[in-house]
Amino acid sequence: MEATGLQVAWFVLFFVLIAGYAVLDGFDLGVGVLSLFNRSDAERRLYINAIAPVWDGNEVWLLTAGGALFAAFPPVYATTFSGMYLAMMLVLLGLISRAVAMEFRGKIESASWRRVWDRAFGLGSLLPTILFGVAVGNVLRGLPLDAQGEFVGTFLGLLNPLALLCGFLALAMFVTHGAAYLACRSEGDLRERSLRTAGRIWWAWVGLYAAATGFAWFDAPTLFAASVGRPVFWALLIVMAACLGGFPVAVRQSHANRALFLSGTAIAATIGLCAAAMFPDLVPALAMPSHSLTLVNSSSSPLALRTMLIIALVGMPMVLAYTVFIYSIFRGPVRLDEHSY
Amino acid sequence: MDPVLLARIQFGMTIGFHFLFPPISIGLAWLLVVLEGMAWRTGDATWKSAAGFFGKVFALIFALGVATGITMEFQFGTNWASYSRFVGDIFGAPLAAEGVFAFFLESSFLGLYLFGRNRVPAWLHWVSILMVALGATLSAFWILVANSWQQTPAGYILDPVTGRPVLTSFTEAVFNPSTWPRFFHTITACLVCGAFMMTALSAELILRGKAVAVARRSLGVGIVAAAVFSLLVAFPFGDEHARQVALTNPEKFAALEGLYETREGGVGLILFAIPRTNPPRLEARIEIPYLTSLMVHGDPHSPIPALDSFPPDRVARGAELPLTFLSFHNMVALGMLFIGVSWLGLFFWWKGTLHQKTWLLQGLRYSWPLPLAACTLGWMAAEIGRQPWIVYGLLRTSEAASKSVTAGEVLASILMFGVIYALLGALWLFLLYRKVQHGPEEVA
Numbered sequence: 103m104e105a106t107g108l109q110v111a112w113f114v115l116f117f118v119l120i121a122g123y124a125v126l127d128g129f130d131l132g133v134g135v136l137s138l139f140n141r142s143d144a145e146r147r148l149y150i151n152a153i154a155p156v157w158d159g160n161e162v163w164l165l166t167a168g169g170a171l172f173a174a175f176p177p178v179y180a181t182t183f184s185g186m187y188l189a190m191m192l193v194l195l196g197l198i199s200r201a202v203a204m205e206f207r208g209k210i211e212s213a214s215w216r217r218v219w220d221r222a223f224g225l226g227s228l229l230p231t232i233l234f235g236v237a238v239g240n241v242l243r244g245l246p247l248d249a250q251g252e253f254v255g256t257f258l259g260l261l262n263p264l265a266l267l268c269g270f271l272a273l274a275m276f277v278t279h280g281a282a283y284l285a286c287r288s289e290g291d292l293r294e295r296s297l298r299t300a301g302r303i304w305w306a307w308v309g310l311y312a313a314a315t316g317f318a319w320f321d322a323p324t325l326f327a328a329s330v331g332r333p334v335f336w337a338l339l340i341v342m343a344a345c346l347g348g349f350p351v352a353v354r355q356s357h358a359n360r361a362l363f364l365s366g367t368a369i370a371a372t373i374g375l376c377a378a379a380m381f382p383d384l385v386p387a388l389a390m391p392s393h394s395l396t397l398v399n400s401s402s403s404p405l406a407l408r409t410m411l412i413i414a415l416v417g418m419p420m421v422l423a424y425t426v427f428i429y430s431i432f433r434g435p436v437r438l439d440e441h442s443y
Numbered sequence: 444m445d446p447v448l449l450a451r452i453q454f455g456m457t458i459g460f461h462f463l464f465p466p467i468s469i470g471l472a473w474l475l476v477v478l479e480g481m482a483w484r485t486g487d488a489t490w491k492s493a494a495g496f497f498g499k500v501f502a503l504i505f506a507l508g509v510a511t512g513i514t515m516e517f518q519f520g521t522n523w524a525s526y527s528r529f530v531g532d533i534f535g536a537p538l539a540a541e542g543v544f545a546f547f548l549e550s551s552f553l554g555l556y557l558f559g560r561n562r563v564p565a566w567l568h569w570v571s572i573l574m575v576a577l578g579a580t581l582s583a584f585w586i587l588v589a590n591s592w593q594q595t596p597a598g599y600i601l602d603p604v605t606g607r608p609v610l611t612s613f614t615e616a617v618f619n620p621s622t623w624p625r626f627f628h629t630i631t632a633c634l635v636c637g638a639f640m641m642t643a644l645s646a647e648l649i650l651r652g653k654a655v656a657v658a659r660r661s662l663g664v665g666i667v668a669a670a671v672f673s674l675l676v677a678f679p680f681g682d683e684h685a686r687q688v689a690l691t692n693p694e695k696f697a698a699l700e701g702l703y704e705t706r707e708g709g710v711g712l713i714l715f716a717i718p719r720t721n722p723p724r725l726e727a728r729i730e731i732p733y734l735t736s737l738m739v740h741g742d743p744h745s746p747i748p749a750l751d752s753f754p755p756d757r758v759a760r761g762a763e764l765p766l767t768f769l770s771f772h773n774m775v776a777l778g779m780l781f782i783g784v785s786w787l788g789l790f791f792w793w794k795g796t797l798h799q800k801t802w803l804l805q806g807l808r809y810s811w812p813l814p815l816a817a818c819t820l821g822w823m824a825a826e827i828g829r830q831p832w833i834v835y836g837l838l839r840t841s842e843a844a845s846k847s848v849t850a851g852e853v854l855a856s857i858l859m860f861g862v863i864y865a866l867l868g869a870l871w872l873f874l875l876y877r878k879v880q881h882g883p884e885e886v887a
Contacts, residue, residue: 155554158509162550165516166542172519173539176531183520183527184845190521191856195863198510202867205506209874252524253847402532402610409613410536417543421551428551431562439561 105382108407109397112174113384115414117377119170121370123163124234125279128369129362130157132280134200134227135273136299137220143213145292146220150204151442152287155432157204159425161197173410177251177400178384185245185253186237189260193233199226208443228273235272239265239314242376243322244388251395255388264321267314274306275372278349279365285358289435293358300361301353308346311372324386325379335378342371449853450522450844456857457514459819460864464508466818467811469583469630470637470668471501472576477664479572483565488886492657493664496883497641498572502557503878504640507871509550511864522853526833526843532610533599534589537617541585549578580630587626588617593834594825595621595691601837608837620691624684625825631676632821635781636814638672641665642788643811644879646804653882659798666797670789673781681778682738689739692835693748694758695828699771700735701725702749703764709736709744713772718765723750725768759830771824777817784810 105113130153137149172179183190203223207216243264246255281300285293318325329335345368352361380386384400387393401407475497482490516538519527527534552574560568598615599608610616642665648658689696697703701713703723712734716725733743740747750758759767788807791797798804833840 151558155558156551158553159547159551161509161513162542162546165513165546166539168516168520169535169539169542171535172527172531173535176535177528179520179531179535180524180527180845181847183517184522184524184847187521187845187848187852188855190517191859194514194517195859197513198863198867201510201513202506202870205503206870206874209877402535405613406532406536406610409610410539413536413540413543417540417547421543421547424551425547428555431555431559441558441560 105398106404108404108411109401111411112170112401112407113377113381113397115411116167116170116174117373119163119167121373123160123167124275124369124373125366126160126163127157128276129153129279129283129366130160131227131231132276132278133284134223134280135231135277136280136284138224138228143216143220146216147208147443148288148292148436148438149284150207150223151438152284152436154204154443156429158201159428161201170410170414174402174407175384175395175397175400176402178395181245181247181251181253181385181395182237182241185255186240186260188257189233189237193230196226196229196233199223201226204443231273231276232269235269236260236265238272238376239268241385242268242318242325242380244324244386244394247385247387247390247393247395249393251385251387251393251400262321264314264317267310267317271307271310271314274303274310275365275369278303278307279362279369282349282353282358282362282365286362287434287436293435294356297353297356297358297361300365301350304346304349304353311346324391328381329379332378332381335375338371338374338378342368342375345371444850444854446848446850446853447841447844449850449857450848451840453853453857453860454518454522456864457511457518457860459822460860460868461508461511461515462819462822463815464504464511465579465583466633466636466815467640468501468505468508468637469576469579469633470635470672471497471504471640472572472579472637473634474637474641474664474668475501475572476569476576478661479569483569489657489660492654492884492886493661496654496657496878497644497661498557500640500644500875500878503871503874505553507867510867514860522845522848523833523843524845524847526838529607529838529843530592530834533592533596533608533616536610536613537585537589537592541582541589545578545582545585547578549575549582552578583630583633584626587629588619588622590825591621591625592616592619593832594625594695594829595619596834596837608834621684621687624680624687628676628680628684628821631672631680632814632818634668634672635676636811636818638665638668638785639781639807639814640811642669642785643808646807647879648882649798650801650804650808651879651882653879654885655798656886657883662798663792666785666788666792669781669785673778673785677775677778677782681775686739689747692829694750694753695767696739697748697750697753698759698764698767698828699824700747701768702747703751705746705749705752708746709733709742710747711735712738716768716772718768720761720765723764756831757836759828763827763830767824767828770820770827774817774820774824777813777820781814781817 133149133153137146140146199222203219203226207219240260245253248254278300281296281303285296285300288296345364349361349364352364382396382398383394384397385395475494478490478494478497482494552571556571556575559571597619598610598612600611602609641661645658645662645665649655701716701718702710711730711732713728713730716728718725736745736747737743788797788803791800829835831839833843
């Protein structure tokens with residue numbers, strides 16, 4: 103069966119939501135991971151306040167992507183969330199820890215109290231970051247599915263080499279991106295150090311990207327077979343390479359805003375590449391292509407998709423407008439006042 | 444152990460803990476719109492101090508609501524994959540709409556409200572708490588749309604091949620027969636929660652002699668809101684909702700009212716009874732004759748179907764029956780208590796002596812958990828009373844759980860969430876009362 107325009111639209115929109123999540127929550131998760139490596143209590147406080155006004159809105163991209171997946175492709179939502187059960191529970195553990203850590207941290211004047219919540223904040227950022235990468239790696243590689251589209255693998259099976267490489271790639275991406283964001287929201291010495299960190303972790307990003315791609319060439323060859331014939335794949339690849347190439351230049355020239363823009367665009371383009379490589383599959387079935395969940399065999403009814411499209415077209419421009427507005431209010435170096443965390 | 448039972452326990456526990464926080468934050472958000480609005484319009488330091496204090500309390504409550512809320516969006520897929528496959532065509536859209544229209548709004552403007560006080564003009568700061576309140580209310584609307592569709596499904600046909608519901612009318616699905624009664628009942632309940640929270644903390648401050656001038660202001664706002672909304676939540680909204688259940692879900696209504704055996708003539712309103720199982724029956728019953736028939740049909744002699752008039756595989760059974768009966772009746776009893784206490788408080792506030800009535804303040808200071816208990820009981824009555832269905836008449840709870848998830852995995856997550864939530868709950872209480880101990884800024 104041919105895919106309808108509505109199904110393709112929702113395939114694209116779902117990945118746009120995921121890309122929005124990766125770009126926006128990506129930097130605040132990255133800031134969380136970086137805070138683990140900062141020994142200064144005062145600077146860790148700056149880290150948290152750099153993301154405090156915006157992280158919650160960023161996380162909504164994940165919730166909305168989840169809701170959109172549920173509505174547009176219910177079997178995909180059901181299979182991936184139940185199939186990766188323990189991984190999902192650990193993601194929740196991380197996201198809950200970091201959310202309360204930010205609120206609790208400054209509530210008691212005690213260095214050891216703050217240290218505990220800083221750890222919770224950092225580890226609560228690290229764990230979901232890696233697991234998101236692991237999840238994407240597994241979906242790219244294909245999940246073991248039966249004829250009903252039910253997951254038939256194990257938790258340990260999810261920790262395969264390609265998935266782990268993707269997990270560390272996600273970590274490198276978000277940390278680089280987070281360091282660039284920190285540079286935008288700080289001044290003086292902290293800004294310089296953040297830029298240096300961004301420039302250094304960038305190497306890990308590039309290295310892990312190459313390693314994951316090379317490994318996938320052997321582990322998941324179908325990803326490449328279809329995509330080489332698609333212009334959009336090459337266009338995204340060029341965008342991604344250009345942004346990734348421009349990043350160290352921006353860092354060297356101390357252009358923090360440009361670096362942040364480039365790392366964000368590179369992350370979005372990477373998500374786009376995943377989509378372009380998988381199309382029309384949403385969850386390829388490992389070794390059993392006929393069991394794969396595609397945008398044709400797992401989409402909701404045309405009326406449901408059309409209704410959702412109207413909701414998205416009405417709602418998302420408003421969301422983007424006030425998101426940009428609120429970011430513009432909190433731009434520039436963090437200034438602490440009596441309302442800060 | 445039965446994986447479905449474990450999945451139900453896990454869902455009940457995680458949503459039960461989550462559902463403690465949104466009702467207070469929805470209610471408090473609207474009361475903060477009032478406090479912040481007064482502070483902005485009058486420029487008065489007392490209003491400003493009250494708004495600042497309850498803004499901080501709000502942040503603490505909201506944080507727990509957000510942290511525990513992410514779990515909910517994931518759990519339909521993780522624990523109830525078969526349910527998700529079955530209802531995705533209809534149930535997913537309200538969840539996505541909740542993200543697009545509600546979560547973005549409340550989360551984005553919350554950041555502006557909490558951290559933007561010194562960065563934006565006063566009117567914009569007030570607009571930001573207004574947007575938070577609006578977003579939180581819209582969020583309640585969309586999640587209630589989704590849940591109401593489980594109670595009274597509408598706007599669909601069953602696909603002849605898959606047997607699953609397919610959307611035929613989005614507006615009929617959204618405005619299904621129970622959406623509005625449940626929305627108004629729940630939103631007013633949220634305002635009762637917020638109002639009693641504000642009243643209780645204000646009473647606490649007055650009794651401790653902390654920033655008394657500020658606390659008297661918020662006590663007034665709290666007690667007026669508590670009186671207005673504890674009345675509205677019961678009459679007309681609770682009454683209306685009960686009548687709707689009697690018409691649309693008669694089996695649930697029988698379970699709520701403890702009508703186990705068909706009797707001739709009108710049905711009385713039970714004030715007190717001890718429910719027993721095997722067979723289901725009520726002992727030590729005290730009732731007002733004919734009142735339930737009168738309230739439902741406007742006729743004291745009209746019969747109401749009892750549980751034994753439905754097929755046994757379509758009604759709740761075992762422990763579900765006493766749980767439904769008890770949660771419903773205790774919710775109603777608490778609701779009556781709220782009306783009594785808040786109107787007594789309102790009377791003294793009207794006379795200008797509420798802040799001196801130490802005996803009443805002593806009661807009010809501990810009152811805030813009770814509306815939360817009532818919310819939880821009402822939600823239990825709604826969900827357990829619907830059993831054996833997860834979607835009324837369409838899908839059984841026993842067929843809804845994830846097939847690829849083992850009982851061991853669910854048990855592990857129950858333990859994980861149990862430990863974390865117990866810890867979070869304790870820390871939250873501790874920090875809330877530290878906030879109170881610190882108190883609002885004193886106003887000269």
